[in-house]
Amino acid sequence: MTDEFWKRKSLAQMNSDEWESLCDGCALCCLQKLEDEDSGEVFFTDISCKLLDLDTCRCTNYESRTKLVASCLSLSIEDPAAFGWLPSTCAYRRLSNGEELPAWHPLLTGDPQSVHDAGISVMGKATSELETDEYTVLRQI
Ligand code: SF4
Ligand code: SF4
Known part of the structure:
Protein backbone atom coordinates (compact mmCIF):
# COMPACT_ATOMS: atom_id res chain seq x y z
CA MET A 1 0.00 0.00 0.00
CA THR A 2 1.24 3.50 -0.83
CA ASP A 3 2.59 5.55 2.04
CA GLU A 4 -0.04 8.26 2.40
CA PHE A 5 2.58 10.86 3.31
CA TRP A 6 0.23 13.75 2.53
CA LYS A 7 -1.88 12.76 5.54
CA ARG A 8 0.98 12.79 8.06
CA LYS A 9 3.13 15.59 6.63
CA SER A 10 2.40 19.23 6.02
CA LEU A 11 3.35 20.69 2.64
CA ALA A 12 6.38 22.27 4.31
CA GLN A 13 7.56 18.87 5.62
CA MET A 14 7.48 17.08 2.27
CA ASN A 15 10.64 16.22 0.38
CA SER A 16 10.99 17.20 -3.28
CA GLY A 40 -12.39 39.47 -9.24
CA GLU A 41 -13.42 36.00 -10.45
CA VAL A 42 -10.78 34.15 -12.46
CA PHE A 43 -11.52 31.80 -15.35
CA PHE A 44 -9.46 29.35 -17.34
CA THR A 45 -9.61 29.73 -21.11
CA ASP A 46 -9.07 26.87 -23.54
CA ILE A 47 -5.75 28.36 -24.72
CA SER A 48 -2.63 26.65 -23.41
CA CYS A 49 0.92 27.77 -22.87
CA LYS A 50 3.24 27.35 -25.86
CA LEU A 51 5.35 24.82 -23.95
CA LEU A 52 2.52 22.46 -23.11
CA ASP A 53 2.37 19.15 -24.96
CA LEU A 54 -1.37 18.74 -25.43
CA ASP A 55 -1.08 15.02 -26.13
CA THR A 56 0.50 14.26 -22.76
CA CYS A 57 -0.49 17.37 -20.72
CA ARG A 58 3.18 17.73 -19.76
CA CYS A 59 5.53 20.69 -20.03
CA THR A 60 8.06 20.21 -22.81
CA ASN A 61 10.79 22.09 -20.92
CA TYR A 62 10.02 21.71 -17.24
CA GLU A 63 13.55 22.48 -16.05
CA SER A 64 13.72 25.87 -17.78
CA ARG A 65 10.02 26.71 -17.68
CA THR A 66 10.20 29.83 -15.53
CA LYS A 67 13.00 31.28 -17.67
CA LEU A 68 11.09 30.63 -20.89
CA VAL A 69 7.60 31.60 -19.73
CA ALA A 70 7.43 34.59 -17.41
CA SER A 71 3.89 33.81 -16.27
CA CYS A 72 4.65 30.19 -15.35
CA LEU A 73 3.84 29.49 -11.72
CA SER A 74 6.72 28.07 -9.71
CA LEU A 75 4.99 26.63 -6.69
CA SER A 76 6.61 26.62 -3.29
CA ILE A 77 5.48 26.58 0.30
CA GLU A 78 7.16 29.99 0.70
CA ASP A 79 4.57 31.51 -1.62
CA PRO A 80 1.18 30.14 -0.53
CA ALA A 81 -0.62 33.07 -2.21
CA ALA A 82 0.19 31.42 -5.57
CA PHE A 83 -2.07 28.50 -4.64
CA GLY A 84 -4.99 30.85 -5.20
CA TRP A 85 -4.24 30.72 -8.93
CA LEU A 86 -4.62 26.96 -9.00
CA PRO A 87 -7.87 25.08 -9.71
CA SER A 88 -9.99 23.84 -6.82
CA THR A 89 -9.04 20.28 -7.84
CA CYS A 90 -5.29 20.85 -7.45
CA ALA A 91 -3.63 18.95 -4.59
CA TYR A 92 -1.43 21.90 -3.55
CA ARG A 93 -4.44 24.13 -3.15
CA ARG A 94 -6.55 21.43 -1.52
CA LEU A 95 -3.96 20.33 1.04
CA SER A 96 -3.10 23.93 1.92
CA ASN A 97 -6.83 24.42 2.63
CA GLY A 98 -7.02 21.29 4.79
CA GLU A 99 -8.96 19.32 2.15
CA GLU A 100 -8.46 15.70 1.05
CA LEU A 101 -7.05 14.52 -2.27
CA PRO A 102 -9.83 13.78 -4.76
CA ALA A 103 -10.61 10.07 -5.35
CA VAL A 122 -7.14 19.69 -20.24
CA MET A 123 -6.63 16.70 -22.53
CA GLY A 124 -8.77 17.13 -25.62
CA LYS A 125 -10.07 20.52 -24.41
CA ALA A 126 -7.34 23.05 -25.24
CA THR A 127 -5.46 24.59 -28.16
CA SER A 128 -1.92 25.94 -28.01
CA GLU A 129 -1.35 29.68 -28.02
CA LEU A 130 0.98 28.97 -30.95
CA GLU A 131 -2.01 27.95 -33.06
CA THR A 132 -4.75 30.41 -32.20
CA ASP A 133 -5.63 33.50 -30.19
CA GLU A 134 -9.36 32.81 -30.22
CA TYR A 135 -10.54 31.44 -26.93
CA THR A 136 -13.56 30.30 -25.02
CA VAL A 137 -13.89 30.16 -21.26
CA LEU A 138 -13.39 26.60 -20.04
CA ARG A 139 -14.32 26.90 -16.36
CA GLN A 140 -13.98 29.07 -13.32
CA ILE A 141 -10.75 28.59 -11.41
S1 SF4 B 1 4.66 24.32 -16.67
FE1 SF4 B 1 4.75 26.52 -17.15
S2 SF4 B 1 6.04 26.67 -18.98
FE2 SF4 B 1 5.41 24.54 -18.79
S3 SF4 B 1 3.56 24.38 -20.06
FE3 SF4 B 1 2.87 24.82 -17.97
S4 SF4 B 1 2.69 27.08 -17.87
FE4 SF4 B 1 3.93 26.56 -19.68
S1 SF4 C 1 -2.18 19.41 -10.27
FE1 SF4 C 1 -1.99 21.58 -9.86
S2 SF4 C 1 0.17 22.05 -10.28
FE2 SF4 C 1 -0.29 20.06 -11.24
S3 SF4 C 1 -0.87 20.55 -13.35
FE3 SF4 C 1 -2.78 20.46 -12.15
S4 SF4 C 1 -3.15 22.58 -11.49
FE4 SF4 C 1 -1.02 22.45 -12.16
Missing part, protein backbone atom coordinates in the same frame (compact mmCIF):
# COMPACT_ATOMS: atom_id res chain seq x y z
CA ASP A 17 9.80 13.84 -4.64
CA GLU A 18 6.70 13.92 -2.44
CA TRP A 19 6.05 17.53 -3.40
CA GLU A 20 6.31 16.81 -7.12
CA SER A 21 4.10 13.72 -6.86
CA LEU A 22 1.22 15.87 -5.62
CA CYS A 23 0.86 17.27 -9.15
CA ASP A 24 -1.85 15.20 -10.82
CA GLY A 25 -0.82 16.26 -14.34
CA CYS A 26 -4.07 18.04 -15.16
CA ALA A 27 -2.25 20.99 -16.81
CA LEU A 28 -5.06 23.36 -15.85
CA CYS A 29 -2.44 25.76 -14.50
CA CYS A 30 -0.91 25.84 -18.00
CA LEU A 31 -3.99 27.51 -19.49
CA GLN A 32 -4.30 31.25 -20.02
CA LYS A 33 -6.57 32.89 -17.46
CA LEU A 34 -9.00 35.78 -17.48
CA GLU A 35 -9.94 37.92 -14.49
CA ASP A 36 -13.28 39.71 -14.24
CA GLU A 37 -12.31 43.25 -13.22
CA ASP A 38 -15.57 43.81 -11.33
CA SER A 39 -16.03 40.55 -9.45
CA TRP A 104 -9.26 10.17 -8.92
CA HIS A 105 -5.83 11.51 -7.86
CA PRO A 106 -3.01 9.33 -9.25
CA LEU A 107 -1.50 8.98 -5.78
CA LEU A 108 -4.70 7.18 -4.73
CA THR A 109 -5.43 5.29 -7.93
CA GLY A 110 -1.81 4.38 -8.75
CA ASP A 111 -2.58 5.28 -12.36
CA PRO A 112 -1.39 8.57 -13.98
CA GLN A 113 -4.18 8.19 -16.52
CA SER A 114 -6.90 8.54 -13.88
CA VAL A 115 -6.85 12.35 -13.97
CA HIS A 116 -7.63 12.21 -17.70
CA ASP A 117 -10.22 9.44 -17.37
CA ALA A 118 -12.03 11.53 -14.75
CA GLY A 119 -12.29 14.44 -17.20
CA ILE A 120 -10.33 16.78 -14.93
CA SER A 121 -7.33 17.46 -17.17
Whole structure:
Protein backbone atom coordinates (compact mmCIF):
# COMPACT_ATOMS: atom_id res chain seq x y z
CA MET A 1 0.00 0.00 0.00
CA THR A 2 1.24 3.50 -0.83
CA ASP A 3 2.59 5.55 2.04
CA GLU A 4 -0.04 8.26 2.40
CA PHE A 5 2.58 10.86 3.31
CA TRP A 6 0.23 13.75 2.53
CA LYS A 7 -1.88 12.76 5.54
CA ARG A 8 0.98 12.79 8.06
CA LYS A 9 3.13 15.59 6.63
CA SER A 10 2.40 19.23 6.02
CA LEU A 11 3.35 20.69 2.64
CA ALA A 12 6.38 22.27 4.31
CA GLN A 13 7.56 18.87 5.62
CA MET A 14 7.48 17.08 2.27
CA ASN A 15 10.64 16.22 0.38
CA SER A 16 10.99 17.20 -3.28
CA ASP A 17 9.80 13.84 -4.64
CA GLU A 18 6.70 13.92 -2.44
CA TRP A 19 6.05 17.53 -3.40
CA GLU A 20 6.31 16.81 -7.12
CA SER A 21 4.10 13.72 -6.86
CA LEU A 22 1.22 15.87 -5.62
CA CYS A 23 0.86 17.27 -9.15
CA ASP A 24 -1.85 15.20 -10.82
CA GLY A 25 -0.82 16.26 -14.34
CA CYS A 26 -4.07 18.04 -15.16
CA ALA A 27 -2.25 20.99 -16.81
CA LEU A 28 -5.06 23.36 -15.85
CA CYS A 29 -2.44 25.76 -14.50
CA CYS A 30 -0.91 25.84 -18.00
CA LEU A 31 -3.99 27.51 -19.49
CA GLN A 32 -4.30 31.25 -20.02
CA LYS A 33 -6.57 32.89 -17.46
CA LEU A 34 -9.00 35.78 -17.48
CA GLU A 35 -9.94 37.92 -14.49
CA ASP A 36 -13.28 39.71 -14.24
CA GLU A 37 -12.31 43.25 -13.22
CA ASP A 38 -15.57 43.81 -11.33
CA SER A 39 -16.03 40.55 -9.45
CA GLY A 40 -12.39 39.47 -9.24
CA GLU A 41 -13.42 36.00 -10.45
CA VAL A 42 -10.78 34.15 -12.46
CA PHE A 43 -11.52 31.80 -15.35
CA PHE A 44 -9.46 29.35 -17.34
CA THR A 45 -9.61 29.73 -21.11
CA ASP A 46 -9.07 26.87 -23.54
CA ILE A 47 -5.75 28.36 -24.72
CA SER A 48 -2.63 26.65 -23.41
CA CYS A 49 0.92 27.77 -22.87
CA LYS A 50 3.24 27.35 -25.86
CA LEU A 51 5.35 24.82 -23.95
CA LEU A 52 2.52 22.46 -23.11
CA ASP A 53 2.37 19.15 -24.96
CA LEU A 54 -1.37 18.74 -25.43
CA ASP A 55 -1.08 15.02 -26.13
CA THR A 56 0.50 14.26 -22.76
CA CYS A 57 -0.49 17.37 -20.72
CA ARG A 58 3.18 17.73 -19.76
CA CYS A 59 5.53 20.69 -20.03
CA THR A 60 8.06 20.21 -22.81
CA ASN A 61 10.79 22.09 -20.92
CA TYR A 62 10.02 21.71 -17.24
CA GLU A 63 13.55 22.48 -16.05
CA SER A 64 13.72 25.87 -17.78
CA ARG A 65 10.02 26.71 -17.68
CA THR A 66 10.20 29.83 -15.53
CA LYS A 67 13.00 31.28 -17.67
CA LEU A 68 11.09 30.63 -20.89
CA VAL A 69 7.60 31.60 -19.73
CA ALA A 70 7.43 34.59 -17.41
CA SER A 71 3.89 33.81 -16.27
CA CYS A 72 4.65 30.19 -15.35
CA LEU A 73 3.84 29.49 -11.72
CA SER A 74 6.72 28.07 -9.71
CA LEU A 75 4.99 26.63 -6.69
CA SER A 76 6.61 26.62 -3.29
CA ILE A 77 5.48 26.58 0.30
CA GLU A 78 7.16 29.99 0.70
CA ASP A 79 4.57 31.51 -1.62
CA PRO A 80 1.18 30.14 -0.53
CA ALA A 81 -0.62 33.07 -2.21
CA ALA A 82 0.19 31.42 -5.57
CA PHE A 83 -2.07 28.50 -4.64
CA GLY A 84 -4.99 30.85 -5.20
CA TRP A 85 -4.24 30.72 -8.93
CA LEU A 86 -4.62 26.96 -9.00
CA PRO A 87 -7.87 25.08 -9.71
CA SER A 88 -9.99 23.84 -6.82
CA THR A 89 -9.04 20.28 -7.84
CA CYS A 90 -5.29 20.85 -7.45
CA ALA A 91 -3.63 18.95 -4.59
CA TYR A 92 -1.43 21.90 -3.55
CA ARG A 93 -4.44 24.13 -3.15
CA ARG A 94 -6.55 21.43 -1.52
CA LEU A 95 -3.96 20.33 1.04
CA SER A 96 -3.10 23.93 1.92
CA ASN A 97 -6.83 24.42 2.63
CA GLY A 98 -7.02 21.29 4.79
CA GLU A 99 -8.96 19.32 2.15
CA GLU A 100 -8.46 15.70 1.05
CA LEU A 101 -7.05 14.52 -2.27
CA PRO A 102 -9.83 13.78 -4.76
CA ALA A 103 -10.61 10.07 -5.35
CA TRP A 104 -9.26 10.17 -8.92
CA HIS A 105 -5.83 11.51 -7.86
CA PRO A 106 -3.01 9.33 -9.25
CA LEU A 107 -1.50 8.98 -5.78
CA LEU A 108 -4.70 7.18 -4.73
CA THR A 109 -5.43 5.29 -7.93
CA GLY A 110 -1.81 4.38 -8.75
CA ASP A 111 -2.58 5.28 -12.36
CA PRO A 112 -1.39 8.57 -13.98
CA GLN A 113 -4.18 8.19 -16.52
CA SER A 114 -6.90 8.54 -13.88
CA VAL A 115 -6.85 12.35 -13.97
CA HIS A 116 -7.63 12.21 -17.70
CA ASP A 117 -10.22 9.44 -17.37
CA ALA A 118 -12.03 11.53 -14.75
CA GLY A 119 -12.29 14.44 -17.20
CA ILE A 120 -10.33 16.78 -14.93
CA SER A 121 -7.33 17.46 -17.17
CA VAL A 122 -7.14 19.69 -20.24
CA MET A 123 -6.63 16.70 -22.53
CA GLY A 124 -8.77 17.13 -25.62
CA LYS A 125 -10.07 20.52 -24.41
CA ALA A 126 -7.34 23.05 -25.24
CA THR A 127 -5.46 24.59 -28.16
CA SER A 128 -1.92 25.94 -28.01
CA GLU A 129 -1.35 29.68 -28.02
CA LEU A 130 0.98 28.97 -30.95
CA GLU A 131 -2.01 27.95 -33.06
CA THR A 132 -4.75 30.41 -32.20
CA ASP A 133 -5.63 33.50 -30.19
CA GLU A 134 -9.36 32.81 -30.22
CA TYR A 135 -10.54 31.44 -26.93
CA THR A 136 -13.56 30.30 -25.02
CA VAL A 137 -13.89 30.16 -21.26
CA LEU A 138 -13.39 26.60 -20.04
CA ARG A 139 -14.32 26.90 -16.36
CA GLN A 140 -13.98 29.07 -13.32
CA ILE A 141 -10.75 28.59 -11.41
S1 SF4 B 1 -3.15 22.58 -11.49
FE1 SF4 B 1 -1.99 21.58 -9.86
S2 SF4 B 1 -2.18 19.41 -10.27
FE2 SF4 B 1 -2.78 20.46 -12.15
S3 SF4 B 1 -0.87 20.55 -13.35
FE3 SF4 B 1 -1.02 22.45 -12.16
S4 SF4 B 1 0.17 22.05 -10.28
FE4 SF4 B 1 -0.29 20.06 -11.24
S1 SF4 C 1 6.04 26.67 -18.98
FE1 SF4 C 1 5.41 24.54 -18.79
S2 SF4 C 1 4.66 24.32 -16.67
FE2 SF4 C 1 4.75 26.52 -17.15
S3 SF4 C 1 2.69 27.08 -17.87
FE3 SF4 C 1 3.93 26.56 -19.68
S4 SF4 C 1 3.56 24.38 -20.06
FE4 SF4 C 1 2.87 24.82 -17.97
